[in-house]
Amino acid sequence: MKDVEYCFKGENRFYWEVMSLRVFISADIEGVAGVVHREHTAREGREHDRARMLMTGEVNACIEGALMAGATEVVVNDSHGTMRNLIPEAMHPEAEYITGSPKMLAMMEGIAAGFDAAIFLGYHARMGNDGILNHTFHGGVIQNIKINHRDMGEIGLNACIAGVFGVPVVLVTGCQHAANEALEFMPMIETAVVKQTINRQTAKHASPQKAKNLIKQKTVEALSRLREMSPVVVQGPFRVEVTYLHSGLADAAGILPIVERVNPTTHRFETDDFVAAYRYIRSLITIAGALS
Numbered sequence: 001m002k003d004v005e006y007c008f009k010g011e012n013r014f015y016w017e018v019m020s021l022r023v024f025i026s027a028d029i030e031g032v033a034g035v036v037h038r039e040h041t042a043r044e045g046r047e048h049d050r051a052r053m054l055m056t057g058e059v060n061a062c063i064e065g066a067l068m069a070g071a072t073e074v075v076v077n078d079s080h081g082t083m084r085n086l087i088p089e090a091m092h093p094e095a096e097y098i099t100g101s102p103k104m105l106a107m108m109e110g111i112a113a114g115f116d117a118a119i120f121l122g123y124h125a126r127m128g129n130d131g132i133l134n135h136t137f138h139g140g141v142i143q144n145i146k147i148n149h150r151d152m153g154e155i156g157l158n159a160c161i162a163g164v165f166g167v168p169v170v171l172v173t174g175c176q177h178a179a180n181e182a183l184e185f186m187p188m189i190e191t192a193v194v195k196q197t198i199n200r201q202t203a204k205h206a207s208p209q210k211a212k213n214l215i216k217q218k219t220v221e222a223l224s225r226l227r228e229m230s231p232v233v234v235q236g237p238f239r240v241e242v243t244y245l246h247s248g249l250a251d252a253a254g255i256l257p258i259v260e261r262v263n264p265t266t267h268r269f270e271t272d273d274f275v276a277a278y279r280y281i282r283s284l285i286t287i288a289g290a291l292s
């Protein structure tokens with residue numbers, strides 16, 4: 001898309017520039033206001049279509065905010081489960097969106113050098129943390145993922161993928177625990193807390209309209225502070241430890257030659273390439289998930 005004249009408010013001043021602003025949105029569903037249960041998140045769930053509508057509404061609010069902030073291109077990647085959740089006929093007309101699977105980069109499919117900002121919408125805390133519907137990629141497979149001894153959930157891992165491509169994460173939306181997990185990793189970003197986790201399957205929500213208003217407002221704020229944000233620095237070598245819920249999952253995934261088994265439920269491998277690490281993790285989960 002062509003460059004446009006772009007205005008943003010700095011400290012008591014307006015700056016005018018000619019620039020393009022390309023925004024990538026990775027959209028999950030567990031952190032969307034109104035969503036608390038597998039009936040919302042699973043394809044066969046009785047309330048799944050309602051949750052898809054809520055998710056699409058929040059995505060559209062984010063797109064609106066991005067456009068208000070001067071975005072010249074917005075790409076949304078559907079990042080949950082089947083990756084066919086966004087409702088095409090309800091999508092904001094100005095964004096392109098990626099649906100379907102398999103995808104090489106899963107939740108981060110479509111990210112590339114040249115995007116100026118990434119937004120994680122409807123995200124959730126990692127398995128082992130508090131937070132509504134917390135899990136890491138596959139709730140039936142993964143107990144924990146550590147990279148260079150640091151616990152990593154979807155927020156951290158996906159932020160590192162964005163970092164590989166030089167793209168800063170500017171906003172994470174979800175419950176308060178997802179927001180805190182994101183801020184621990186990236187203290188400068190904006191967060192939009194659209195619900196308060198009470199326990200793993202219970203939350204106190206903003207109404208859909210309030211949640212959408214907040215997301216739109218925070219998207220504008222995050223993009224107007226873009227110059228303060230920097231990509232996560234991703235420097236290898238990476239020592240990756242994947243711990244499964246039980247030993248049978250490690251038995252199944254152990255077919256992947258790169259891994260070494262360090263205890264009954266944990267595999268370890270090393271690589272200098274973060275994208276390769278991410279793809280190995282996804283591969284281990286896919287193999288083990290066939291058993292779960």
Ligand SMILES: [Zn+2]
Nearest residue numbers: 028029030080
């Ligand atoms: Zn999800």
